[in-house]
Amino acid sequence: MTGVTTTVASGPRASRGRIDKRQAILDAAFTVFAREGYANACVKEIAAEAKVAKPTVYNHLSDKANLFRNAIEVAADTAQTENLAVIEQLTEPGDDLQAALTDTGLKLLRCYASDRSWALRRLLYAEVTRFPDLLETVRGSGTNRATEALADRFARLTLGGRLHTTDPTQAAEQFIALLTGPAEARSKFGTAQLSEDALRDIATGAVRTFLMAFGRASTEAEGAATR
Amino acid sequence: MTGVTTTVASGPRASRGRIDKRQAILDAAFTVFAREGYANACVKEIAAEAKVAKPTVYNHLSDKANLFRNAIEVAADTAQTENLAVIEQLTEPGDDLQAALTDTGLKLLRCYASDRSWALRRLLYAEVTRFPDLLETVRGSGTNRATEALADRFARLTLGGRLHTTDPTQAAEQFIALLTGPAEARSKFGTAQLSEDALRDIATGAVRTFLMAFGRASTEAEGAATR
């Protein structure tokens, strides 16, 4: 997680109320940016949403660009924290590995398919060329971080003989891909809400395929695959 | 492919040169939109890129919004055509299924990881909330179309006993996810160029996992998976 206030303009003696207002502005900013996109969103609207005067926004966060960066950062950190908490649970998978993985998968999907997550993803995609540094920020603590955490679990499970992966990172990458790919496709880029059933369906399918591939020692098929 | 000229202003007897100019404008539009994003792009710049006066743009495509829609549509159709052509090749996989799938996967990745494709994807993500109809347009002939075409191939291969899928559409969805997920992650949302080697690596990994899951009859693992 990046320190929340990397680009803060406020001095070190910022009072309590000031921080509250800052947070309100950042929340409002994310809301409005999510709704309108970066270029369409106007600071006036953000200020209104935060119930603050326009210059106050500029006092706290110097730029529209800076405002954007910070809002994204906060949202990304939040999403990231949720993701990692879910993955943490895999440390003690219990007897039924498939059930545990499905549970994890479902919970990840719930994070991933939340409105805020979609909005974040859309904004990142939209502005990545104009804000390339956001990637460092978000991914340094982003998907990769979650992927690596998951890879850690998979490595442990492999050592415990319950999974058979030669490349845990790749396995984690693919596990996530099996979840997010279909979710993205079916939710129409996050435009359509996915029902709980739909999410469970995706998670179940992903875990089934994942375990067919990595749940047993590779046989001749694997032999064939590696040739 | 969607009818190219949904909202055209021109009469039915449009001359040859007129159509050329229209195409030039749409090309320019996609270029500029891709570079600047929808809201940032300005019609003046598009006109300049197309070497046309601004009102000419308005004569051919009534709106900035319409201009965007049409430009996206053309780009999406092109991408779509490429995708389908690649999938078509799987009809005759030859002896080595793994090699054939890897080849297909690699070619799909090449489409998917082209600059225009990334730009298209970014624009879609960015504007999907403000242009929801683009999804119908693009996906009616979009990822789903490719997914279904791939599902068709997988169904045939299953009938031929070379693949073992109970749900070919899901398999196709997952095949594509195993390709695009890692590509997206590693290329940083299309920001970083992926080398040919990187693409091959992704394709190989995807196909290996895919075949471990679907390349052989399911055993007790599968039984466990379905419970």
Added chain:
Amino acid sequence: MTGVTTTVASGPRASRGRIDKRQAILDAAFTVFAREGYANACVKEIAAEAKVAKPTVYNHLSDKANLFRNAIEVAADTAQTENLAVIEQLTEPGDDLQAALTDTGLKLLRCYASDRSWALRRLLYAEVTRFPDLLETVRGSGTNRATEALADRFARLTLGGRLHTTDPTQAAEQFIALLTGPAEARSKFGTAQLSEDALRDIATGAVRTFLMAFGRASTEAEGAATR
């Protein structure tokens, strides 16, 4: 005189009406800048004065700064032309040199003490640090130009034996100083209108002193002066 349109943004095929509008904008700009000063003047007001929409101003002259520069330039050229025309008359001074010089001096003062001239001078003084290039523009064709023209006349008069100057340029500089210095002081930096009588008084005094110094061959006083 500088070519009037040094920094023009308009293309070479500018139509008649366009030029008219450009001139109207420049006139309005000078009026407003003169009234409000550079920083205080707002483009909206200039546009209103020119009876044009604000963007039209930006179409013709790209910047507020550019607008200022061009407006100043036009005003300076005009003033310059008037000055030179007056000085030209000294070519044929007639019998009564003092009368001729006084006439020239009075006419120069009338130029110098016009509202536009004062405004120009105030704007130059005010903005010379922020627009240092204006000096090149205005003085390349500015006071110096007039000074030199006057020096030419004085040189001729010296050759004709009617004046006795060893350094005509210095004499011209001093002649002008004897006019403008008192005018500036008495008119309170151009704030107070100087009556025709007041102008005549200044001109008479300047010419009397000038002729006392340069109207006769230097005697022992000059010898003393040079020591």
Added chain:
Amino acid sequence: MTGVTTTVASGPRASRGRIDKRQAILDAAFTVFAREGYANACVKEIAAEAKVAKPTVYNHLSDKANLFRNAIEVAADTAQTENLAVIEQLTEPGDDLQAALTDTGLKLLRCYASDRSWALRRLLYAEVTRFPDLLETVRGSGTNRATEALADRFARLTLGGRLHTTDPTQAAEQFIALLTGPAEARSKFGTAQLSEDALRDIATGAVRTFLMAFGRASTEAEGAATR
């Protein structure tokens, strides 16, 4: 010298430190106004330059306008004092009048050509229309004051038979004009530094002309001049 604290807000028993702070603010104000011009200068910057918080500026000097007025006043008084001190020296010119006048002229030029003087002059010129009262303030104790002081000296010298002026005020006005006119022209409105040599050159030339005009009894040239 005008009473320094015309519009002071502070009570009569203001403490020592308070006055110091006030002075610091006024100094900072002049510095910033000189650098940026009145409209461009912002109070925040002045406060920063004075190492004070913005509201403190408002506590001491109620307005931006008032701040300007007071800053100008202080600067003008300072300049004025220097000028008068120089002129005072002419009371005992010594044997060599020309040397004495040249010395005085040079010293006046040094005052006149100092950075602060030019800045003051630029600010006055720039804002005289928006702060007409500054003229009363500055000139009541301004150029006129110096002119009159100089006129007093010239009157005495005339009585002593060393100068021949019928109108000492006009002579003083012209003496100053012969100094400042060329200085202004050559220094490009104070933009270019004038070297000590350049200043001496101007002073020498001015005094020579002045003495040619007023250093000896008028002859037929004078007769002609008055006709």
Added chain:
DNA sequence: CATGAATGAGGTTTCATTCAT
């Protein structure tokens, strides 16, 4: 049909100024 010119609306940003501490 294509274009140069014009416009109305709106966005980011800055600034002088005032509260509450």
Added chain:
DNA sequence: AATGAATGAAACCTCATTCAT
């Protein structure tokens, strides 16, 4: 008395869009 924070107003500039030519 001095300061951090907040605000209303306004300025520069850009853009999508429409007339005449």
